[in-house]
Structures are given as structure tokens and as C-alpha cells.
Amino acid sequence: MHSRRSAEPSETAETSSDGEHVDAIVVGSGFGGAVAAARLAQAGFSVTVLERGRRWRPGQFPRSTDLEEGWLWQVGQGLYDLRWLKSMLSLQAAGWGGGSLVYANVFARPAAETQDDRWPLPLRRQALDPYYDLAGTMLGVSPVQPDLLTGVVPTRTTFVEDIVEQTQIRPAMIRPNLAVRFGASEAWSRNLHGVPQRGCAFLGECVLGCNRSAKNSLDLNYLAVAEQHGAAAVTGAEVTRIAPDESGWSVWSKEGGGGDEHLVRRTATRLILATGSVATTELLLRSRDVDHTLPNLSPTLGRGFSGNGDQLALANFRRGDGDLTTGPTITTTTVLDVWERSKSVWFQVQDGAVPAVISDMLDQLLPLPRLRSWWTKLRRNDPARTIALLSMGHDSGTGRLELDHHGEARLRWANRWQSRLYRAEERVGPLIARVTGSRVRSVIPWSIFKKPVTVHPLGGVPTGRDSDTGVVGPDLQVHGYPGLYVMDGAVLPASTGANPSATILAGAEHAIEGLIRTLTGDSSWRAPEWDRVQPVPAPEDEAYEWIARRRRDTAGDGIVFDEHMHERAPDGAPGGELQVRLEASSLDRFRADPEHRLSVDGTITLAGLPGTHHVTGELHMFPRHGRHLMGYDLRFTDQDGQAWIGEGLKSQRGSGPLARYRSLTSAQLILHSESDPSRSIRTRLVLHPHNVLGNGLSLRGQGFTFPRRVKALVNFSAFFMTGVFGFHRRGDGD
Template sequence: MNDHGRHQGTFPGAEHVDAIVVGSGFGGAVAAYRLAEAGRRVVVLERGKPYPPGSFPRTPAAMARNLWDPSEGLHGLFDLWSFRGTGAVVSSGLGGGSLIYANVLLRKPEHWFVRESPLPGGGYEHWPVTRADLDPHYDAVERMLQAQRYPFGLPPYDATAKTRAMREAAGRLGLEWELPPLAVAFAPEPGARPLPGLPVPDPPYGNLHGLPRTTCRLRGECDLGCNDGAKNSLDHTYLSAAEHAGADIRTLHEVRGLAPAPGGGYVVRYVVHDPRDEGRRTPTRRLPLRTITCDRLVLAAGTLGTTYLLLTNRSAFPGMSRRLGARFSGNGDLLTTVLRARDDAGGHRPLEGSRGPVITSAIRVPDALDSGRRVPGRRGFYVQDAGYPPMVEWLAEFAGVPGQFRRAAFFLLGRLRAVLTRSPQTRINAELAALLGDGHLSDGSLGLLGMGRDVPDGVMRLRRGYLDVDWTTRTSMAFFTGMRATMQDIARVLRAGYRDSPLWLARRVITVHPLGGAPMGRHPGEGVVDGYGQVFGYPGLHVLDGAALPGPVGANPALTIAALSDRACDRILEAPAARPGRTGTAAAPAPAPAARTVSREATGLSFTEEMHGHVTLGAADPAEGERLGRANGHRLMFRLTVTVDDGERFVADAGHEAAMTGWVSCDELGGEHLPVQAGWFNLFVREEDPACRRMRYRLHFADAGGNPLTLVGWKDVRDDPGADAWRDTSTLYVRVLEGHTGPAGDGGARVVAAGVLAIRLPDLLRMLATFRTRGPDGPACLARFGGLFLGELWEVYHELAGRVRVP
């Protein structure tokens, strides 16, 4: 184990376990089970809540609250993200994405495990694993999730219109069609006859929800959460088995901080969301951070969650690859719709999108890499039937506004006529049927979900403390054009209309399969983790979710993520269990500013200063850090209030020391408005060189994950050739140190970052307007402070300079 973080202090009394798993999706659930089964002490930290059968919302009121934003009182299932070129839908709940995915367990095609495949703009996609490496683990995951194909050849499943239509379309277009394995219980147990609504017996490891389950009722509600428990989601399978093996699963526990622990292992900081806060706004940034340590840390919070955690805690991992945030991909996701299908005679053809599970079948379009099926330049993809719950069909019918208004008008006119003519016809069933319409719009329509090998050239970074993704469809346009052409061909052979998503007008897509951010590679210059998901340079730290993928899976990625996690666990369990010491050599934290005894008659003052500049992680020289930081757009700024309790004593004291409060903002250090916990300011401290004065800044703060940092800054005021008084008093050279250090401890602290800040003229004018005094003699206090400031400047730039220059 490494000894990074030795200045962060010890954690007396903190809980310690063998392994912490952050997140409970396909990577985390597999790791939790495998490690717990092997006898390791495992804690799973999941930010969302459990969803037993029957608890998934369906009513409009409940669905409106079924979103994740605890600061707004929302503890729901769906977590939606909108970036500049794309959007993403992910899950927050025990079981992760398995709660809302469409159950498909396809393997990544063998030839799509590309090696050194060039990408636009430089670089390449490279998979350090092969299909042969993963096949045994694919097998293991399929067994655990009890994969079954949709029983299309048996009644009542053979009447599924959308499955029949997809098979027919593939046949007419000469494309491959299949019934993919699904993690759905159609039969109560292997070998039994599939029928809807039959009781599903619990497996030997039990069911952590303790509620009954039934086989699939074909309601098309998979993506909203299965209230029947027919989905073999991770809570019913891997997580139940993990809990049975002794794993401690903690829901509503959201991880904020990560860091190497003193002496080895890792420290994790998290907050707990109180279920009683659901429905009301909560200042979640003020929730107390709790601490737990471990020998191994598995990050499996999903592509967005894991990458965000690593970015916000990057200051604690100085050796982490610069590829962090690279290789983002949406897995080629694209949703379109075929409308009003017709049969060969021109009559209405039902597609019944709401009958069956969401996805029943898949059409595969080959890649240029597929043996014997080479199409130059083509990046392969799948097109799958994308069903939906019945409520969507009602919405579709009522969305046809002109027709609905016309039918409503005819109905009202008919009832008015009956009243005026006193018609004896009291049965109005035909009129109501006409009001409802024929339903051909919803009955003859079907969503098409495409996914495949888009170009993984996106970059994830922090922007003003928020996760941002720089990815557009531009470099993947040939891929999307080919996919849309196939979807249009499917609509054509079904004699249906075709409609793109409204977002496509702006060439935007929404992905439900975001991938990348901490990609696998052969070395740190190529990736963040190795082929087993272990972070380069940090033994015992693993990324086992979609963030580790170096490019698109092409197929639905759930099975591949789970198989990669299963493979990684083999490697983890082959190694001897780590038992590093946790005492470390941590430096004692710096003392807080000394309490001063202030006379009731003392007069103090305060002012607020704002400075901006650039820094670079890993740089020790401020000038070099500023140069690189400016080139890469790595900004740092602070806003600080300097408070002098006693102006007279401040002037008389040789250290001229005052307290500082405020905040620091820097995406490279975790985000915006990081509060200063303690701060010291020294004005014009005399150095060994009598011709020099120094202004000193020392700020204790923490990154977004709670990892303690110290900003040490100085302004050198000396008379160099030229007019340099403004530059000297407005330029701050800074280093950011690991831990909270005092002046005596700086020599042993690791330098996290360095750079240069400056005060701009508009900021200086604003600062002058912030001067305030308190006490009986404000004008005199300001005069003393100003006299000190100007007097020291006069001495440096005139008197001392004159003594040096005149013989």
C-alpha cells in the first residue's frame, strides 16, 4: 500500500472494514457479493433507497417526485443530466441501473474489442481485455441473473405484435435478428412452463426485500421499475446474495470524499440522507461528514458518479493519470419512433408497444470489423424494439390534439342535439367510442432504440463545481446517419411513418448508457485503470463500473460491466488480504488562530479581497504552475475578508497578523465556494533581506470531498528595476499543500498545486469600498492602517532603495 495522504491526520475511532463498495449497480453489486462470499468484511454505500415490489411510483403526483435531488427534498429513482451536447438518464436506488434498464444481457461482439483503433482528433480506442477473457464471466453473470429469452414461440407470448414485426422487418432487410437473453422471470423456475403472474420462489440466499414476486405480466413497465418483482434486478439477485453472505448494505448513504489513508488503505467520507427530509428542502452541503476506512475501495457509482467523485477528490490522488475524464461515450444511444404501421393490404397493423417487456428482440447491423461482413467505415449497431407502459399510449392519443378536438366537438354537439330534440336514445356507447377514437396512433406505433459503436472522444470535467461533458454528435455523425437509415428502412417495410426524437433537430441525443471517464489502459498515459479496474499507482483502489470502459460496448453494456467486475474480483481474491497499519506518520494539524484578548475600547477594521489566477495540480513552482494552468484553463480564485480586531495592536505588532474568512473556488481542487475554515494574514513581514517585505496568506480549507488542504501564498514587495509597486502588491504566489499545516510543518507537506493569482483593478476598487471599522475611533484606525501600508511601501521603494543605490 502507498503512504499518500500522510498529512491528513489519523482517524481515531473510525470504523474500518476490509472493503467498501460505493454504489450498487452492475459493477458494485457483483463486487459486493464476490468479496462478501469470500469472507471479507464489506460495506456497500448506496445513495438511493430500496425499492421493493409494489413501491415504484405510477401516479402523476408520485412520478413528479420520483427524481433525485436531496437538496430539493427529492429522494426518487431517476437522475437526469443535461450537458451541452448530450443528456443522460441514470438511476439512484438499491440495485442501480438494474432498476430501470430493459433487462437485456447481450455480450459485446468479439470483433468490437478493438485495439488501437484511431479516433478523430488523435488518440485511439483500445480494449486491454478480449471476448475470450470475459466469456467465463459472462457465463457466471448470466447464471446469477437467470437469463431467459423471450418465449416468443409459446402462447400467450407468440401474439406479441412488436416482436413479430421486428422479425419480419429484419427478414425483409436481410439483417440478423435475435431474441436476446433477458434478466426477467417468465417462468417461475428453470424448466417450468412460462406464464404471466405465477409466484416466483426465493433462491437459497433469500430476498432482502422479503416480499413475494411474480413472473412477468407483460405490462411494458420495465423502465419505470417492476412492481411485480419479475425483473431479476440486482437487489433480488447479487445484493440479496451479498447480504446473505454478510455484506452490510447501507442505503441513503452518499459518498462525498475519498483519499488514501495514512499508513495504507483508503478513507471514505459520506453523508446520510434522513428519510424524514424527503419532500422538503435540505441544505445537504451542511450535512455532517462521517468517516469510514478500508483496505480496498471499489468505486461503482456509475459512469457519472464515479468520475465526479474522482474529479472532486483529485487533489488527494497526486499520481492519478491525466486521462481522468477521457473517453466518454453514450454507447451510441438513439431513440426514434415508427408511426401508424399498415399491413400489406393498406389496413391498420397493430404493433402493441405496451405488450411484453420493454425489449423483446434485437436487430444487429454488422461492423466493418466483423469477419466476412466488411462494410468500409461502418461502425456497427443494434436496433431493438422499445416498448412502453400503457400510460404512454394514452398520452400519445391525447397528444393528437386536432383529432381529439374534432371528436370532442362531435360528441358535445351530439349530446346538445339530444337534449334539444328530447331524443329517447339514452344509450351512448357508440358516441363514447367515437370520442375515444380508433387508437390507431398508439396501437400502430413503436419506439426503436439504437445503440452501437459511437466515437468515444468525449471529455468529462468540472465546470464551476458541476460535472460537465464535452461531447457532441459531430464526430459520430456517420454512425448516427447509418443507424437512422436502418431505422427508416424498418419503418418503410412496416409501411409506417418515421419520426426522430425532437432533440435530433439540434443534433442532440440522450443516453441511458453513459460510459468512460476513468478508462482502462495499458499504462497511465493511456488510461486511469488497468485491465482489472485497479487505478494505476493506487493499489487497492478499483473502478468497476461503466466509467472504466475505454469505449462503447455497442450492445447493452450491463452484462459487460458485470462480467468485468466479476473478472476483477478473481484477481482481487487471488492476492493476499491486505492488512496495512493505519497509524501512519500524520503531522499534527495546525493550531487554530490564537484567541486574542480585545479591549472593549479597541477599534478594529475589515475589508474583502478577491483574487483570480491559474494553478496546476502537481506543480511545485508557482510560475510553472501558472503557465501550465493558463494554457489548460485551470483557474483558482478566492474571496476573503480580512479582519483586524485591534487596529492599534495590529500596527504595533511586528507580525501584523489578522484573521481571514471566505471561500476558495477551483475545479481542480473540487469545486466552487470551498469554505475557509481558518485563515491568517500577515501584512509587510520583514524578511532577512532588509529591502524586502512580504505579505503572507495561509488558508485552511477542504476540497469537495472533505480532504483538508492549506493554501500558502505570499506577495514579495521589493524594489526591482522599473515601476513594480503595483505588480508586487497585486501578485500572489501560491502553493496548495496537503493537509492542514502550520508554518513549522510546511517543509514536510506534499505540494498539491501551485500557481499565481492577481488582483485586478476593478477588484481593487471594489475592495476599497469594503473597508469597515467597528469601535469608538474608526477614522483613527483607518489612518493607522493606511499609515502602516503607505509607510512600508515608501520605505521599500524609496528610503531603502536610496540607501542601497547611493554610495
């Protein structure tokens, strides 16, 4: 196991000095570090980037089922760094390109309306939108494209779109922008930065590192630009200690490995930390509390940690066919806003390809061959019909990273597993299982220990006006330590609720532009690529807007039922009928409304008016004011194009249960032509006993989960029966 304890460097034989003093050292080559390195180098500064992981070339990413063959940072300094933070498992990557090497390519902006007061104005959508465009242009993003070989998008994309089609929230589903190069998968061509890439081969292996150079990872764009402009890249350099000195900053890194491990000291005028939320916070905590090289760091260090509300589940579909593992890892996003214990909970869910090697590897984790074969038979899962469901949203973001007695980060967080967000996210599985007949399981840390797994660790280095309120100022410079900056996910003030890398990029672009303008004295300095930037469409915004509108309109669970009434025409003539669907999209709102209104949509035919007409309007059910029990407000246009409006009233006539039944099953309908006030129709509609039964049987609850639908049904039935028996109080609350 790789030791994380702070190194004790001294100017002895084990420590060497390397290279010349540079203008800036950037530690970490992930999203924040890549932006800082590229822009500083473009602006003419000498830059060294120190990255603990390797430079992974196409074809070198691990594919063996043996965990020791390059997979884990903790075992031979491999690709994935799994950090058990005691109350959460955090996944990140190690290598030249950081998280971009293994990420699922989604380039998403957060929903503006969910960015609360913790988001300073410069980091909010409105201010950062141009920088998102810049970052999107740098990466080259677009939604999933058809595979050139088959002419269609991946099976999984249309498969999950069909599932959502059945749930009334289709407009809340989009195909997000992906940092993937689409096009001929065999031909090499140069990207915007002159780096050769191939088109996506739809292998669904993005989260294992792309062996074909089709993923637009940072080594192929930002970091390539940095190197083209003279930045020195040092991989296999794990920074263990930092300290201010007379030249600016000293940085020690552990290098070599394989028996030749030694510490190297480098110096720079400025130091930019970008080792990711957990590692950056940990390095600063050690600098303050163990090494005492930065003793005056803010007491807020470690606070504001968020797992971005991540939840991971696996769904296995038994029905249907087709390989769900192909295509880029993620291809769709569905935004949800549901009621959970009287509050609205906003989150989003993405589909994920599960590469076959991961399924194989999970099986291999079982120790005995017989146990393995027993398990494989028991689970009866077809790996080609398994997908990951990744949910993310707004957790409280009140976690606190601190050091344990080994000097390693651990998370202290009263992050209750019963929280509204986790409960709401957990309901997605059963919903999908119900609609599709599939089996959905949460991943083990959650299903057994109720410990979340995050692939989006954020926060730990709060921003504030001074060191009492934050570690860094708005310019991301550390309070009390001039020349030291933090530019990575650690400085995001709260969960993004969306995949965060675009926000880390945009935030770093904004911050580094400000720093370069200050350093050069050129207030108009900007990244050269601005000249090529086009607004990058943000498909997620349409989903965000639709779901926000839906919440405003429906706020809660609702009910729907049919009403079928017949016209009692004079003189026994054949009568018409009113056939409508009645809906209260929010039962809470329906009950709070003194008029208890339901929407009406259906058809009407009348003896006195030829044709069948589409009718809309409202039904007022046991309104608190007025003398009638129920009243229809109807509107339709007849065959001649004349608009009609009118009302159908069910009024109390007589007393006693029989009179009450008669009153509720008969309505006086009076209609007026809007264009010709002299034209009117007066008739009576009745509910036959079989219609009473049919109407009752058509009643359905609407809600996110089965219990909620049942609850809506029961609550509405109780309201209705209270009205039928005359117990609603007039001019008063329910």
C-alpha cells in the same frame, strides 16, 4: 434541485462517524458494485455498500404521471437520474440495484470482431466468455418466452420480426437473452439465490421498475448474495468526498435528507468506486481538482467517454392491430452492417415497449390543457401502436468528461451528428416507415438540437500501464492510490456496440476474482456459483456472424434484374428458353472485377433436352479481357441426373449500332455433358425486343436507403450503356 457541488466536510457537529472500520467500502450498487460486494462478502471480507438511492420494494416503483412522485433523482431523489452533459443527455438510475432497476434486461455480449485495439485482451470476448456465463447464470437469463396466459410471445416480437422478414436480413435478427423470470405470473417461487420472485406478467413496464419482482434486477441476485454473506447495505447515502488516510480510506456521504441531512464518515482498508461512468468520473475529477484529496490522479481522467452510439426513435404504426406495449421491454435485436459514405457501419437496433404512463407523462409535460388536447389530436398516435427503436453501435469514444464551474460533469466531444454511425442509424426510421407505412420520429434532443441521448454512458476512467497512460491499471486499481479501485462502466475502454451491462458484470467478475486471489493469497479462489455454471447460449453471435459474412460477400449496394432469352431452334422447331435472375450484390465489387461478374439463377429449357432445369452460374458483362461482349457460364443437372456445363457467348459481329444491337441480343450457347464428353448441345438464344424492354424494366437497385438504391441503379445503368455503345476500354480500368 439536488446540489452536486463537493461537500466541505469537517469533523464538526454535522459530521458523524458511523460503524466500524471495514475491509472494503463499495460505493454504488449497480452492476460493477453488486459484483464487487457479493464476491468480497462471499470471500469473507467485511463490506459496506453505500448507495445514494432508495431500496425500491415491489409495488413502490412510481406509476403516477406526476414527475414529482418518485421519478427523478433531481426531484425528491427518485428513480431516474437525468444528466444534461451539455453535448449529450445521459440517463441512469438511483436505487439499490442501480441501472438494473430500470434497464431493459438485455444481457448481450459484444461482437468479438468489432472489439478494436482499445480493448485489452482480458476484456475481450475470448477471455471474458466464461465470466459472461457466470454472470448470465447469476442473473438467470433466457430469450423471451411465451406468456403462459396466451401461449404466445408478445405481439410486438412477431410484429417486428415480420417487418424484418421483408428486408432480406432476417438471419441478422435474434431474440436476445433477458434477465427476466418467465413462468407463472401469480405464483411466487425462489430463484437460484433463494429470493422469491414472480413470473413476468408481460406488462411492458421493465424500464419503470418491476412492481411484480419478475425482473432479475441486482437486488434479487448479486446484492442479495452480498447481504446473505454479511455485507451492510446503506441506502440514501450519497458519497461526496473520498480521501486516503492512515487506515486506508475515508469516505464521506450525505445521509438523512428531509431537513435532517448530515455528513457521515466511514473508513475502510479498500475502496471500490462503482457509481457509474458519469458519477465515478465526476467524483474522481472533484477529488483531484476541487477537494485535492487525490491530486495525483492521471491526466487521462475523463477521457474515452462513449455514449455507446445510442439513438432513440419512436415509431407509430397506423396499420394493423394488437397491443405493442406488452411483454418485456425489449425482445428482439437486429444487427446491421451498411455502407455509409464508402465505409461499413455496424450497429444494432432493438424494439422497445413504450409504457402507457410514459406516453401520458410526455403529454402532461405540455403546460396548458388546451395545448395538450391540441397536441394529442395533432399527433394522432395510438399509444398501443407505438414502439421505441433503440439503436446502438460504435461511436468514436473520444468524449472527455470535465467539471464545469459548479463542479458538475460536462462532456466535451466533437461528436459530430453527421458521423457515419448517426447517419446510418437515422436511416432505420425511414426504412421502417417505407416498409410499414408507419411514422417514425427521433426523440427531441436529437431531432431539434442534434444532441444524442444515451442510456449507456461508458468510459471516463481509462486503463493504462501507468498514470501517464491511464487512471487505473489492468487490475482496475487507481495508479498512485493503493487500495482504491474502479469497477463499473467507467472502465470500459470503448463502446461495446451492444447493451453493456453484461460486459460490466463479466469485467467486474474477472477483476474482483483477481483482487480476492491477491488479498487471500489463494490463487484458486473462485466464486461459489462456478459449480452451477452452464455455458449460456449467446444468440447474438449468430446474428454477428451472419452479418459479418454478408458484409464480406456483398460489400456495398447492388443491383438485380431478369433476363429472358428464347432458343432459336433449327428448322423452326419449338425452342426452349433461358429465364434467369442476374444479381451483383456489390456494385463496387462488380465494377472493380475485371470480369464484371453477375450471379445467375433461373431455369433453362432446350429443344434438344427434355424438361425444365434449374440453372446457376455467372454472366461476365463487358469483361476487360477476351473477345466477347458478354458470356454466360452455366451449370445444371438434367432429368437423368447428368450434369451439364457450358457457355453462352454474345460476341461482336460487324460494326455500327445495328450490328452492336444484334450482337448483344443473341448468344451462341454450347453445352457439354460432364459425364459423357461426346454429348453436347449447340444452339442460339435470342432476345426479342419485348424481352429487351422487360429485362430493362426489371432492373432494381439494392441498398439500405432509397437514394442508395437509386444511386446503384444509375451507376449500373451508366456502366451498361457505356458497354452498349462500346466505350469500355479493353484490358484496362473502367
